[in-house]
Amino acid sequence: MDIADAGKSRTGTPTTYDRFQELKTFDECKSGVKGLVDTGITHVPRIFLRPPEDLAAGNPVSGEQAQTQFKIPVIDFKDIAAGDRSGIVAGVRHAAESVGFFQVVNHGIPMNVLEEMVSTARGFHELPQEVKAEYYTRELMKKVKYGSNFDLYKSKYANWRDTLFCVMGPEPLDPQELPSICRDETLEYSRQIQVLGKHLFHLLSEALGLNHDHLEGMDCRKGHLILSHYYPACPEPELTMGTTRHSDPDFLTILLQDYIGGLQVLSQNEWIDVPPVPGALVVNIGDLLQLISNDKFKSVEHRVIANHRGPRISVACFFTPHLYPTTRVYGPIKELLSQNNPPVYRETSLKDFIAYYYNKGLDGKSALAHFKLLQ
Ligand SMILES: O=C(O)CCC(=O)C(=O)O
Numbered sequence: 459m460d461i462a463d464a465g466k467s468r469t470g471t472p473t474t475y476d477r478f479q480e481l482k483t484f485d486e487c488k489s490g491v492k493g494l495v496d497t498g499i500t501h502v503p504r505i506f507l508r509p510p511e512d513l514a515a516g517n518p519v520s521g522e523q524a525q526t527q528f529k530i531p532v533i534d535f536k537d538i539a540a541g542d543r544s545g546i547v548a549g550v551r552h553a554a555e556s557v558g559f560f561q562v563v564n565h566g567i568p569m570n571v572l573e574e575m576v577s578t579a580r581g582f583h584e585l586p587q588e589v590k591a592e593y594y595t596r597e598l599m600k601k602v603k604y605g606s607n608f609d610l611y612k613s614k615y616a617n618w619r620d621t622l623f624c625v626m627g628p629e630p631l632d633p634q635e636l637p638s639i640c641r642d643e644t645l646e647y648s649r650q651i652q653v654l655g656k657h658l659f660h661l662l663s664e665a666l667g668l669n670h671d672h673l674e675g676m677d678c679r680k681g682h683l684i685l686s687h688y689y690p691a692c693p694e695p696e697l698t699m700g701t702t703r704h705s706d707p708d709f710l711t712i713l714l715q716d717y718i719g720g721l722q723v724l725s726q727n728e729w730i731d732v733p734p735v736p737g738a739l740v741v742n743i744g745d746l747l748q749l750i751s752n753d754k755f756k757s758v759e760h761r762v763i764a765n766h767r768g769p770r771i772s773v774a775c776f777f778t779p780h781l782y783p784t785t786r787v788y789g790p791i792k793e794l795l796s797q798n799n800p801p802v803y804r805e806t807s808l809k810d811f812i813a814y815y816y817n818k819g820l821d822g823k824s825a826l827a828h829f830k831l832l833q
C-alpha cells in the first residue's frame with residue numbers, strides 16, 4: 459500500500475498499522491508533502507494525524523477560537539537611522555521580555571527583495587519532483603538540503619510541511635550549491651538579513667543594559683540558516699498541523715511570511731495569531747538567547763496551523779553558528795547576574811544544545827529545561 463492509499467483507510471487497528479513502514483515509504487518517495495498532495499489525496503494519511511490526546515489537550519486548531527485583545531507588537535524602525543533609538547529599544551525590550559515576538563516595519567529591506575525571496579522559495583518547491591529529489595537528504599552536515607519533517611522518525615505525528623534548508627554561514631557557502639531557481643534571491647536576502655540582524659542584536663544588547671556590541675561579541679550573529687518552508691493546501695487541516703508547537707533552537711529568528719497566515723504564538727495559555735503584515739518581518743527570541751539572558755528574554759512556543767487555502771510560504775532565518783566547529787560555551791551572561799539573579803542555566807556548547815534539540819524533535823517540550831540548574 460502506498461502512503462496516499464494509507465490515507466484512504468484510517469480505520470486500521472494499531473496491529474495493522476506499520477507506522478515505521480509508512481514513514482519510510484513517505485521518506486523514500488523524496489517528494490515531500492507536496493508530492494502527496496499532487497497525487498490528489500482527499501484525506502490526510504495516518505502518519506500526519508494528530509493523536510487524540512493532542513487534539514483534546516485544550517489545544518485549539520484554528521484561529522477561530524476567542525482570542526484576547528492582545529496583539530503581537532509592531533515596531534517601526536523608521537527612526538533608527540535618525541539616531542532616535544530609545545523608543546525602539548524600549549519596544550524591543552518589552553516584546554523580548556513578554557511575548558518573545560514582534561513584527562518590524564521599515565526595517566530597510568526593500569519590498570522586491572522580500573517578494574522575490576518568497577516567490578523563488580515557492581518556485582523551488584514547485585519544481586518537478588525529480589529535480590528536487592536531488593537535494594533530498596537527512597544528512598546532518600549537508601549545507602543545502604530539501605526534506606520534509608526533520609524529526610520524521612521521532613515525532614508523534616508528521617507535519618504538513620516541506621523545507622529547503624540552507625546553511626549560509628559563518629563559512630561561506632559555494633553559491634553553486636544553492637538551487638539555481640532561488641540562488642541569487644537567497645544570496646541577496648541573506649546579505650540584507652545580516653544587516654537587519656546587526657541592528658537587532660545591537661538593540662537587544664542595549665535592551666539588556668549591555669554595550670551595543672555585546673551579543674555580536676558572543677558570536678550570536680555569526681552564521682545563519684535560511685529555511686524556506688512550503689505548507690501545501692491540506693484537505694483536512696483540522697486533523698494535522700503545519701508545524702507542531704516548539705521554540706526555536708537559535709539566538710534569534712527573523713521570519714518572512716506570505717499573506718496566508720497560520721502562525722500562532724502561545725501567550726498566557728492562548729494561541730495568538732501573528733497576522734501577515736505586508737512588508738513586515740516577524741522577529742522572535744530563540745532558546746539560546748533566553749539561556750544567555752538568564753530568562754530575561756523569552757523564547758516563546760509557536761506553531762503553524764495547516765490550511766486549505768495554501769500553499770503557504772514562509773522563510774525563517776535562524777541566527778546560530780550551528781554546524782560551525784566552535785569550542786565556545788554559552789551560559790548566562792556574567793554582567794546580568796547578581797545575588798538576586800543567580801544563574802538559571804548551566805553552560806553548554808552549541809553542539810550539545812543542537813544535538814539535544816534535534817534528537818528530541820518537536821515534541822511540544824522546551825529543550826531549555828534540560829539545561830536548567832537545579833534550584
Ligand atoms: O512558518 C512559520 O511561520 C514558522 C516556522 C517556524 O516556526 C520555524 O521555522 O521555526
Ligand SMILES: [Fe+2]
Nearest residue numbers: 704705706760
Ligand atoms: Fe519556529
